[in-house]
Amino acid sequence: MRTFISFEDALNMVLASGTKAEAEHISLSMALGRTLSEPIVSLQNLPPFASSAMDGFAVIASDLAKEGAVLNVVEHIQAGDIPQRAIKPGTCAKIMTGALFPEGADSVAPVEWVLSERGDHVSFSRAPQSGQHVRPAAEDVREGDTIFVGGEVITPPVTGMLASLGVDPVPVVRRPRVAVISTGDEIVPPHVQPGPAQIRDSNGPALRSQVLAAGGDCDRYEHAADDPAAIRLVIEENKSADILIFSGGVSMGDHDYVKSVLVDMGGEMLFWKVRQRPGKPLAFGKIGSTVFLGLPGNPVSSAMCFAIYARPLIHKMLGRERVGGQKVSAILQHDVKKVADLHHFSRGVATMGEDGTIGVSEAGSQGSNLFSSVVRANCIIHLPSGEAMAREGSRVTIELLPWANLQGH
Ligand code: AMP
């Protein structure tokens, strides 16, 4: 097992353990937020046929070159109708927006241009250009085009495009199953009034929410006492998970049993301790095909370690194009002291100024037990190891949290 490794090595090792989960087909109506498992090649043109872009008359433009020309209306074509008559010189068809364009015509004279309409005779105040107000077939998408390469998140517009292409059911990557287990004898569920030395389990609910927000699957969070038998039981029960996330029990305390129980059960520890703050005692290993992440119990450390390591791991398992939070460059608004040897993840509040530059400040006191800084933050400020001070006015990389809003709260 490696120990006290760099943040970069730690992240690479965690990401290397993530293999893409298999595909499943689900109803398009249930697919929001899921990830496409394979390329989507269009089997058709979009629009599928030429249609009118306006309510008006399908005409031959040159027929209207002569002022005062009167055309004979041969039929009315509604959206959804199939035209029965080809348009010949001197004739036209009344046509509605979205209706299939008839043969022979080359343009649409909108209703607004009608000079007079009597029975089936119509004249216009002006003439369209050839092709005007006609939507050609295949203008948007061509049959055989690769529309999605696979790995895209199904957003509302992606849903619309998949619907147009008839991709329903839709092939998506199975959501990685994540088990979240809070350890600690002092922990009680959120709905319980804690005793004098007890605290409520905040990591369980917060981590489960982060799993869901990252695209993973997590039915419920569980609790295990600081007791090897209890920890063994909960690992046994969750062996089929893709990722096993423990909160607490991985530090140097007398009752931090998680790592030793995992190894006793045939698991392998790959690293323990990373040169970072917060989250130094982070532990990583495998048991069978399940990836194990032991997050420190401090609520700030557990939330940050999830965002930095577990979220990109879930994205990797989903076969996402991009993993982790969006990274952008920002200007630090004040000096930040740090430990030279450690990579710091500060909770930050980033805002976009009127000139479009992004400024970032720390989100209050950075103690790893002070969860308010996580609640206020919209980003993580990366302050790499090597420097003992990050200066006001310098450029830093920030990683946006999934719920970030650069306009402030
Ligand atoms: P540990 O990593 O187990 O030594 O825990 C470090 C600190 O985090 C202790 O103060 C714990 O009480 C606290 N802690 C551990 N687990 C949780 C949890 N699930 N919710 C809130 N605080 C926790």
Ligand code: MG
């Ligand atoms: Mg503990």
